[in-house]
Amino acid sequence: MTSDGRVARGDRTRRAVLDTAVALATEVGLDGLSLGQLADRLEVSKSGLFAHWRSKEALQLATVDRAVAQWQERIIEPALRAPRGVRRLQALHEARIDFYAARVLPGGCFFANTEFEYNARPGPIRDRLAEAFQRWTAFLERLVQEAVDLGELPADLDVAQLAYEIDAFGISAVMRSRLLDPDTTYRHARLGLLNRLRALSPNPTLLTEGPS
Amino acid sequence: MTSDGRVARGDRTRRAVLDTAVALATEVGLDGLSLGQLADRLEVSKSGLFAHWRSKEALQLATVDRAVAQWQERIIEPALRAPRGVRRLQALHEARIDFYAARVLPGGCFFANTEFEYNARPGPIRDRLAEAFQRWTAFLERLVQEAVDLGELPADLDVAQLAYEIDAFGISAVMRSRLLDPDTTYRHARLGLLNRLRALSPNPTLLTEGPS
DNA sequence: AATTAATACGACCGGTCGGTCTTATTTTGG
DNA sequence: CCAAAATAAGACCGACCGGTCGTATTAATT
Numbered sequence: 001m002t003s004d005g006r007v008a009r010g011d012r013t014r015r016a017v018l019d020t021a022v023a024l025a026t027e028v029g030l031d032g033l034s035l036g037q038l039a040d041r042l043e044v045s046k047s048g049l050f051a052h053w054r055s056k057e058a059l060q061l062a063t064v065d066r067a068v069a070q071w072q073e074r075i076i077e078p079a080l081r082a083p084r085g086v087r088r089l090q091a092l093h094e095a096r097i098d099f100y101a102a103r104v105l106p107g108g109c110f111f112a113n114t115e116f117e118y119n120a121r122p123g124p125i126r127d128r129l130a131e132a133f134q135r136w137t138a139f140l141e142r143l144v145q146e147a148v149d150l151g152e153l154p155a156d157l158d159v160a161q162l163a164y165e166i167d168a169f170g171i172s173a174v175m176r177s178r179l180l181d182p183d184t185t186y187r188h189a190r191l192g193l194l195n196r197l198r199a200l201s202p203n204p205t206l207l208t209e210g211p212s
Numbered sequence: 213m214t215s216d217g218r219v220a221r222g223d224r225t226r227r228a229v230l231d232t233a234v235a236l237a238t239e240v241g242l243d244g245l246s247l248g249q250l251a252d253r254l255e256v257s258k259s260g261l262f263a264h265w266r267s268k269e270a271l272q273l274a275t276v277d278r279a280v281a282q283w284q285e286r287i288i289e290p291a292l293r294a295p296r297g298v299r300r301l302q303a304l305h306e307a308r309i310d311f312y313a314a315r316v317l318p319g320g321c322f323f324a325n326t327e328f329e330y331n332a333r334p335g336p337i338r339d340r341l342a343e344a345f346q347r348w349t350a351f352l353e354r355l356v357q358e359a360v361d362l363g364e365l366p367a368d369l370d371v372a373q374l375a376y377e378i379d380a381f382g383i384s385a386v387m388r389s390r391l392l393d394p395d396t397t398y399r400h401a402r403l404g405l406l407n408r409l410r411a412l413s414p415n416p417t418l419l420t421e422g423p424s
Numbered sequence: 425a426a427t428t429a430a431t432a433c434g435a436c437c438g439g440t441c442g443g444t445c446t447t448a449t450t451t452t453g454g
Numbered sequence: 455c456c457a458a459a460a461t462a463a464g465a466c467c468g469a470c471c472g473g474t475c476g477t478a479t480t481a482a483t484t
Contacts, residue, residue, distance in 0.1 A: 044462080044463095045462060045463050045464070046463095046464090047462075047463065047464075048461085048462055048463075051461075051462080
C-alpha cells in the first residue's frame, strides 16, 4: 500500500482475491473453502495468501465483508435509484430476485448459504454474519417505514412484520430455485410482495406487474 | 437382520446411529460430518460404521431418509390430528415452529441447512434432498387445496402461491432465530400465516391466536 | 464342549487440510 | 550498477479425512 491516498496495486489484487473467494465459498461453503484451491484458481501460491491474511479465518472475515460490498453495489444501490416508497421497496425485491436469476454467483446466495452453514457455530464469523444481517433487516424496515410515512402504506402497519415477509420471500426464492422450477419460484417470490403491497396500498396503481 | 418380519436388534442400533447423524450433520453440515467423530459420539469404532454402510455417501443418504422420517413423526403426524382445512394448515405451521423453538436439533433445521449446503453440488445427495422437498411442497399444496375444497379459502386462490409463502415463513423463522431475537422471529412467522389466512378466509373465527 | 461363523476393533494407508519456513526472484534506492 | 528490501514460490509439517484389513473376541451350531 502507498502512504498517500492512491489505491495501491495490492488493493486491486486483494479485491480480486476476495471476489473469487466469495464465488468459491458460495459453492463449497465458507468453511469448506480451501486455500489451496483458491490459490490454484487465482494462479498464485498458497503462501502468498498468508502474506495478506494471517489465517484462514482472517480471509473468511474479509470475504464476508466483500460479499456485503457486492450486495450493496448490486442490489441496494440500484434499488435506491427508484423513488421512495412502495416502488423502491418493490425495486429492491426485484433487484434481489434478478441477482439470483442472473446466476451472478453460481452457488446461489452467499449470505443464505453461509448463514445456514454457521447458524450453529458461535464465533467471529457468525458474529460478522449476524451483524450484516441486522443491518440488512434495519435497512428493509427503514424502506417500509418510508412508504408508511409517504402515506403509501397504512399508518398502523406492522413494519417489522412486512419486512420479515419480504425477506422470507427472497430467501425462499434462492433456495427453491435449485430444487423446483426456477421461473415458477421467482414468480411466487415476486407475486408474494406484489399481492401484499396491493392489498395494503391505498394507491395500487403505483405498483407494476413486470420487473422494474 | 432376521429373515422374517421381526425388527432385528441391528435395526434399532441402525436408527440410533442415524438419529445421531441427523443431529450432528445439522450442526456441522452433512458434508462436514466426520465418520470418526460420529463413531466417537456413539462409542463405537469407525470401521463398525462401514459394516453397515459401504461408504460415507451411503450413510449420508440414509441420514437424509432418517431426517425425513423424523419430520414425518414430529411435524406432519401431529398436524394431521387437527381437523381438515385452515386449522390443519395452521397446525402444521405451528408444529414446525414449535419444533424449531424446542431446539430438538441444536443445529436448527436439517433440511434448511443441508439444502443450502448442497444447492450448488449436483449428485445423489442433492437429488434425494430435492425429492424430499418436492414431496413436502406437494403435501403443503394438498393441505391448502383441502381448505379451498371445504370452502374455508376462496375458490380462485392461487394454491401454489400460498404454499410458497407458508414455507417461506418457516424457512425464514429458523434462519433468523439464530441471528435476531428468536421470540420476535417466531411471532413474525406465526403472524405471517395467521394474517394471511384471516384476510382470505370467509370464516375467520376458525383461526386461533396462540399456539395450537 | 468344540468348532465355526459372525462381528467389532484399532492400527494403518494415501490424500488433503491449514500453516510455516527457507530459498529464489524481483523491485527499489543510492 | 550494485546492494538492500520486499515479494512470491514451493517444499515441508502435523492433524485429520475416508476407507481398508488382519486380528481378537463373541455368538451360534452341532
